Amino acid sequence: MSKDILKVGDQELGSRLFLGTGKFSSTQAMIDAVKASGTELVTVALRRFNRDQAEDDLYGPLSQLENVKLMPNTSGAMNAKEAVRAAMLGRELSKSPLVKLEIHPNPHHLLPDPIETYEAAIELVKQDFLVLPYIPADPVLAKRLEDIGCAAVMPLGAAIGTGKGLSTAEMIKIIIRDANVPVVVDAGLRSPSEAACALEMGCDAVLVNSAIAAAEDPAAMGAAFKTGVEAGRMAYNAGLMPTSEVAVASSPLTSFLSSDD
Amino acid sequence: MNPESLPTWLNPEPWLDLEFTAADIERAIGADTPNEKTMAALLSPLAAEYLEPMAQRAQAITRRHFGRTISLYTPLYLSNFCNGGCLYCGIAGDRRAKRAVLDEAQLRHEMEAIKSMHLEELVLLTGERMPEADVPYLKECIEICAEYIHNVNIEVFPMSEPEYRELAEAGCTGVTLYQETYDQVVYEKMHRWGDKRDYFSRLNAPDRALKGGLRTVGIGALLGLADPKFDILCVYRHAKYLLKNYWQAGVSISFPRIKPQLGGFQADFPVDEKMLAQYIFALRICLPETPLVLSTREPQRVRDGMAGLGISKMSVASKTTVGGYSDDSEESTEQFEISDERNIPDFCKMLRSKGLEPVFKNWDSTYREPASYEKV
Numbered sequence: 001m002s003k004d005i006l007k008v009g010d011q012e013l014g015s016r017l018f019l020g021t022g023k024f025s026s027t028q029a030m031i032d033a034v035k036a037s038g039t040e041l042v043t044v045a046l047r048r049f050n051r052d053q054a055e056d057d058l059y060g061p062l063s064q065l066e067n068v069k070l071m072p073n074t075s076g077a078m079n080a081k082e083a084v085r086a087a088m089l090g091r092e093l094s095k096s097p098l099v100k101l102e103i104h105p106n107p108h109h110l111l112p113d114p115i116e117t118y119e120a121a122i123e124l125v126k127q128d129f130l131v132l133p134y135i136p137a138d139p140v141l142a143k144r145l146e147d148i149g150c151a152a153v154m155p156l157g158a159a160i161g162t163g164k165g166l167s168t169a170e171m172i173k174i175i176i177r178d179a180n181v182p183v184v185v186d187a188g189l190r191s192p193s194e195a196a197c198a199l200e201m202g203c204d205a206v207l208v209n210s211a212i213a214a215a216e217d218p219a220a221m222g223a224a225f226k227t228g229v230e231a232g233r234m235a236y237n238a239g240l241m242p243t244s245e246v247a248v249a250s251s252p253l254t255s256f257l258s259s260d261d
Numbered sequence: 262m263n264p265e266s267l268p269t270w271l272n273p274e275p276w277l278d279l280e281f282t283a284a285d286i287e288r289a290i291g292a293d294t295p296n297e298k299t300m301a302a303l304l305s306p307l308a309a310e311y312l313e314p315m316a317q318r319a320q321a322i323t324r325r326h327f328g329r330t331i332s333l334y335t336p337l338y339l340s341n342f343c344n345g346g347c348l349y350c351g352i353a354g355d356r357r358a359k360r361a362v363l364d365e366a367q368l369r370h371e372m373e374a375i376k377s378m379h380l381e382e383l384v385l386l387t388g389e390r391m392p393e394a395d396v397p398y399l400k401e402c403i404e405i406c407a408e409y410i411h412n413v414n415i416e417v418f419p420m421s422e423p424e425y426r427e428l429a430e431a432g433c434t435g436v437t438l439y440q441e442t443y444d445q446v447v448y449e450k451m452h453r454w455g456d457k458r459d460y461f462s463r464l465n466a467p468d469r470a471l472k473g474g475l476r477t478v479g480i481g482a483l484l485g486l487a488d489p490k491f492d493i494l495c496v497y498r499h500a501k502y503l504l505k506n507y508w509q510a511g512v513s514i515s516f517p518r519i520k521p522q523l524g525g526f527q528a529d530f531p532v533d534e535k536m537l538a539q540y541i542f543a544l545r546i547c548l549p550e551t552p553l554v555l556s557t558r559e560p561q562r563v564r565d566g567m568a569g570l571g572i573s574k575m576s577v578a579s580k581t582t583v584g585g586y587s588d589d590s591e592e593s594t595e596q597f598e599i600s601d602e603r604n605i606p607d608f609c610k611m612l613r614s615k616g617l618e619p620v621f622k623n624w625d626s627t628y629r630e631p632a633s634y635e636k637v
């Protein structure tokens with residue numbers, strides 16, 4: 001069997017689990033979880049890059065990891081202009097072509113602004129970024145972002161940090177059905193079983209942060225998500241049994257129909 | 262004056278005298294969609310018996326939303342010149358206080374000291390509006406501080422929207438402004454003269470700050486001045502009002518508590534540690550996403566215990582004298598006494614021992630420009 005590689009733009013990834021790097025109890029706990037999760041793509045907020053103090057810097061230790069690609073994110077940006085500026089600075093510091101475009105003007109619920117995200121994506125694609133926008137689970141917006149050249153779309157399962165799982169499942173299914181770029185469920189997942197569900201549904205990957213960082217044992221939870229994501233993907237590839245609302249009748253209603261006149 | 266004349270968005274009257282049963286408290290602790298009634302239940306005397314389950318719930322919510330982290334900041338006193346008439350304040354106009362104001366060279370010394378501690382978030386403080394420390398002075402100070410660190414905030418006198426805008430454009434990110442007390446009768450008694458007597462001008466200052474382009478506002482009541490249940494309910498309602506009306510605003514809440522200080526002011530409604538904890542847990546349960554802040558006014562034991570238990574942000578290594586960080590200016594009178602005098606390494610060590618990561622930089626100067634609420 002050939003290896004199940006996920007392609008985001010020209011980037012190849014062997015793991016379908018992406019990790020966020022905030023909220024951990026220490027940088028070491030975060031690194032341990034990243035390693036245990038088997039992820040090959042982590043995102044780190046530009047605002048947590050700290051060139052003046054190594055101890056407070058998330059970027060430095062992550063950049064040392066082998067086989068892990070770095071994707072700076074624009075968390076903290078309130079509008080397109082700020083996000084573009086943050087993305088540029090992030091690329092300058094990390095040399096990564098990837099950017100998680102994240103614009104949440106409301107610092108409390110952290111839900112993404114579709115309008116500013118769309119505008120920033122246009123500019124960032126122009127600037128040759130591989131843009132992975134964090135978006136509401138809106139099928140039309142997902143297509144619009146694909147049309148302008150985003151490398152993937154990342155609809156939310158639920159609001160960041162809520163652990164409410166795949167609350168937007170029905171919309172995500174439509175996004176997956178229509179997409180020509182990878183679909184990554186970003187935010188809201190609480191458990192490996194939900195990650196498995198997302199992959200079974202046909203999502204190409206999931207991005208997880210709070211569920212791992214806020215677990216009792218983040219590294220163990222990272223490993224659990226790894227297994228969940230792998231199981232979900234295997235099940236998707238294996239082809240799930242169709243569901244049915246009605247039992248198949250033993251005396252079919254259509255047995256009277258004949259094919260010869 | 263009486264509370265009836267408070268605006269409806271603030272007036273806590275309908276929830277003040279509700280009676281609650283044990284079942285009400287239990288339901289409130291687990292509430293999915295908390296509201297004023299939830300808040301009132303959690304502030305009730307009966308809820309004091311549920312401090313442990315409230316703490317458990319508050320910790321779980323804090324961990325989910327803020328992770329295992331505590332954001333750090335430090336205050337920087339620019340000036341203690343003040344003509345204010347605050348009955349409870351150590352640097353009020355009628356106190357025999359040693360007054361000082363930082364000049365540019367002194368401010369740069371302070372900033373070098375702060376920068377060497379790797380702090381990236383700062384709150385600049387002054388007394389009331391004075392010729393020694395007015396808006397043009399603040400603007401200069403903000404510009405200087407912004408050269409050194411990412412996140413510069415102010416905790417000064419209320420000002421007009423254009424003045425706030427000027428400071429936002431100079432690089433100021435947020436403003437902290439406590440109403441002190443929301444009880445108008447007590448407010449009038451506590452503020453004996455000067456601009457600060459205008460209750461509503463102060464109440465509406467966060468609105469002006471946000472309209473002026475600042476991104477965050479910190480609110481709070483000086484606990485001990487008036488009935489704390491009244492004040493905390495008002496803080497809750499004030500926060501909700503701001504969140505609804507300025508949807509891009511970051512709103513945080515602090516819990517200053519009256520401590521003995523110069524002038525020997527005694528609180529009429531002393532708030533003990535258990536009450537303080539109850540208020541913090543109640544606000545965490547009812548405002549799950551709002552940063553809750555605890556300063557070095559509180560003793561080490563309370564700070565260590567409350568970190569992550571509702572509290573998501575803390576000041577550290579604070580000096581409340583003018584020129585306190587570089588220690589090269591004349592000694593001035595401090596506004597209040599610091600209870601937790603630990604240095605940054607010791608404080609961070611404590612946080613880490615509790616499985617909490619101190620976060621020094623949680624913001625980037627890339628985002629430093631005035632916010633806008635203008636509808637196109």
